[in-house]
């Protein structure tokens with residue numbers, strides 16, 4: 001498919017752009033362009049692709065996304081390398097997961113090559129928004145939603161696929177801080193047969209009340225238990241978990257359909273195995289978590305995802321009290337895995353798996 005290039009009538013001035021990317025934080029310094037590809041089942045599928053100025057999108061008030069929430073997204077990053085080039089981390093895995101989410105939400109798949117081309121174009125176009133700070137990146141947000149004007153309940157026939165980019169500073173400004181997490185008692189994130197494994201906005205909407213509860217309890221994040229037994233630890237609102245044990249084993253909850261299959265999770269499984277650890281994908285209960293934290297069998301708990309890479313969990317709080325993991329600080333394995341993963345991403349550590357793709 002050919003991308004039409006629409007010139008930007010008024011791009012951000014060099015002066016404003018350079019000022020904006022000095023300390024961009026996360027999610028608010030938007031670049032100048034976006035990619036848009038339209039889909040219409042009655043026009044044979046994906047039919048119109050462009051890269052042009054980032055601007056508001058007009059929607060009919062009956063657009064089905066506004067009523068029935070047919071929406072999916074991805075989150076990925078482009079990193080600067082020392083030679084001035086830009087690289088993405090396992091973008092084909094994001095393309096595949098995007099299509100898995102699309103299938104679950106009864107949305108059309110987008111050819112993997114088209115997804116990758118769209119993402120690359122968006123990054124190349126706004127490469128000069130890369131923040132000149134250590135740990136900076138371009139965060140790429142591809143998403144798709146139903147924009148057919150129809151109030152009947154059925155999969156829509158029209159969709160928009162869009163890629164936007166934000167300039168992003170280091171998540172670890174001022175060092176890595178262990179997080180304190182709140183065990184949600186009253187809310188669950190995903191039920192068997194539900195949409196927990198799809199990266200869809202609705203899962204996040206459902207997590208906002210428990211997340212607010214976590215904040216009110218003085219915690220940073222919420223951790224969800226399984227919906228059936230309220231016993232098995234699943235994941236945080238947007239990060240997967242690993243339990244590092246003294247006996248050299250590592251447990252991470254299995255992908256049974258209620259957990260989002262993180263690409264960082266998958267990468268960590270491989271990297272921890274390379275450290276000689278025995279990684280098992282098996283259920284881990286909240287009781288076991290507390291017991292092993294208290295008797296010292298559990299050395300560390302890691303939370304992982306694209307945004308924060310690898311973050312240590314320091315303290316776990318619930319209405320029945322708190323417990324601390326290890327010393328409550330950053331553990332050896334968290335430090336090692338974070339450095340290695342960041343190193344592969346920015347080209348300072350050899351990429352043995354072919355995970356890095358040049359843009």
Ligand SMILES: *Cc1c(COP(=O)(O)O)cnc(C)c1O
Nearest residue numbers: 237238239260262263264305306
């Ligand atoms: C995106 C996401 C993750 C992390 O996935 P990565 O591919 O590692 O960024 C974990 N949990 C949820 C619920 C997510 O939406």
